[in-house]
Amino acid sequence: MYTLYSMRRSGNCYKVRLALTQLDIPHELVEIDILQGETRTPEFLAMNPSGHVPLLKVAPSRYIAESSAILWYIAEHTPLTPDDRADRAETLQWMVFEQHSLEPNLGAAYFWLTLVRGGRELQSHALEDWMQEGYRALGVMERHLTKRRFFAANRYTIADIALYGYTHIAHTCDYDLTGFPAVRDWLERIAEQPNHITMDAQPVMAAAQ
Amino acid sequence: MYTLYSMRRSGNCYKVRLALTQLDIPHELVEIDILQGETRTPEFLAMNPSGHVPLLKVAPSRYIAESSAILWYIAEHTPLTPDDRADRAETLQWMVFEQHSLEPNLGAAYFWLTLVRGGRELQSHALEDWMQEGYRALGVMERHLTKRRFFAANRYTIADIALYGYTHIAHTCDYDLTGFPAVRDWLERIAEQPNHITMDAQPVMAAAQ
Numbered sequence: 180m181y182t183l184y185s186m187r188r189s190g191n192c193y194k195v196r197l198a199l200t201q202l203d204i205p206h207e208l209v210e211i212d213i214l215q216g217e218t219r220t221p222e223f224l225a226m227n228p229s230g231h232v233p234l235l236k237v238a239p240s241r242y243i244a245e246s247s248a249i250l251w252y253i254a255e256h257t258p259l260t261p262d263d264r265a266d267r268a269e270t271l272q273w274m275v276f277e278q279h280s281l282e283p284n285l286g287a288a289y290f291w292l293t294l295v296r297g298g299r300e301l302q303s304h305a306l307e308d309w310m311q312e313g314y315r316a317l318g319v320m321e322r323h324l325t326k327r328r329f330f331a332a333n334r335y336t337i338a339d340i341a342l343y344g345y346t347h348i349a350h351t352c353d354y355d356l357t358g359f360p361a362v363r364d365w366l367e368r369i370a371e372q373p374n375h376i377t378m379d380a381q382p383v384m385a386a387a388q
Numbered sequence: 389m390y391t392l393y394s395m396r397r398s399g400n401c402y403k404v405r406l407a408l409t410q411l412d413i414p415h416e417l418v419e420i421d422i423l424q425g426e427t428r429t430p431e432f433l434a435m436n437p438s439g440h441v442p443l444l445k446v447a448p449s450r451y452i453a454e455s456s457a458i459l460w461y462i463a464e465h466t467p468l469t470p471d472d473r474a475d476r477a478e479t480l481q482w483m484v485f486e487q488h489s490l491e492p493n494l495g496a497a498y499f500w501l502t503l504v505r506g507g508r509e510l511q512s513h514a515l516e517d518w519m520q521e522g523y524r525a526l527g528v529m530e531r532h533l534t535k536r537r538f539f540a541a542n543r544y545t546i547a548d549i550a551l552y553g554y555t556h557i558a559h560t561c562d563y564d565l566t567g568f569p570a571v572r573d574w575l576e577r578i579a580e581q582p583n584h585i586t587m588d589a590q591p592v593m594a595a596a597q
Contacts, residue, residue, distance in 0.1 A: 245485060252473065252480075322437055
């Protein structure tokens with residue numbers, strides 16, 4: 180059985196928990212508190228030198244890091260990943276976009292404004308950049324979603340899950356989605372998918388053990 | 389035959405040209421000059437709303453954007469992508485790392501210091517961030533490469549190509565690799581792979597047409 184090292188309030192971890200749940204893949208959850216330095220211990224760094232969650236243990240001494248790589252690993256050859264080669268590339272294209280254009284901005288704003296709530300490390304110029312670049316990424320998503328219901332292959336895939344992770348909590352870190360109606364409709368559409376769980380959902384499988 | 393929209397001096401485009409060459413995949417090259425606004429024309433934006441190169445045309449009206457997604461598309465089921473599922477995930481893990489931790493810093497520094505050479509848009513606080521975060525990413529790579537010859541699956545894969553794109557030009561934008569001997573050895577190892585081409589290589593196939 181897989182072991183997922185995850186922090187409940189992390190958007191990147193939520194993506195993996197959502198996909199594992201929707202694919203009905205048994206897994207053990209280990210809650211890691213980034214804010215308490217639990218990804219910086221020698222034990223954790225031995226598992227993942229980058230010091231990040233989520234981290235999936237797939238075999239003894241075999242770990243996969245990076246939410247997108249984990250999503251790809253668990254969803255290959257499942258309904259959440261397209262069979263067609265170009266559709267698969269389109270799925271990955273949006274997952275990469277999420278990691279270089281959305282997550283660094285929305286994720287950073289969420290971390291500092293919602294989780295840490297400011298602090299001396301938060302500099303105003305950084306926040307301005309995150310807002311500007313985050314809105315730019317949301318604009319790319321809005322233009323895409325005015326013509327399509329989902330991001331890749333015209334159906335719900337791990338690309339939607341990847342992009343949902345931080346977009347659905349953007350309002351908690353001061354992003355105003357009023358001007359992004361197609362994104363808002365898509366957020367509702369994703370929340371209506373079968374076996375959807377919210378980010379603060381209790382870990383059913385772990386609790387049942 | 390594929391058409392690759394590419395800019396010669398872009399590290400992201402070079403990755404794709406290198407892989408296409410090493411896989412001996414016929415393709416037509418269309419040179420696009422970002423600095424002349426050629427990715428912002430209505431014609432280009434109709435092909436790729438994000439306005440970025442590289443962009444691969446794989447069929448009429450079917451385009452794949454994002455260097456990592458293009459690499460994945462062209463290298464699936466080739467020697468540049470592992471067969472083992474966990475090895476594939478490890479490959480993707482490093483490609484995602486490249487896009488969120490290395491490219492945004494080394495790529496931005498390269499763009500402003502080497503291509504554009506300064507200008508009023510370049511702010512010192514941004515350069516400091518790129519340097520600090522770029523060195524942090526190089527540190528992660530150095531630690532990995534002290535134990536392994538390549539990034540994934542113990543052999544040369546598209547993960548190496550993805551990471552090579554900007555690492556091999558880091559010195560042109562003021563990164564000092566003296567303290568990263570394993571990275572420097574790896575750079576030499578990549579340049580020694582069969583059918584390697586340099587970033588400024590003339591497009592052999594396009595020129596032969």
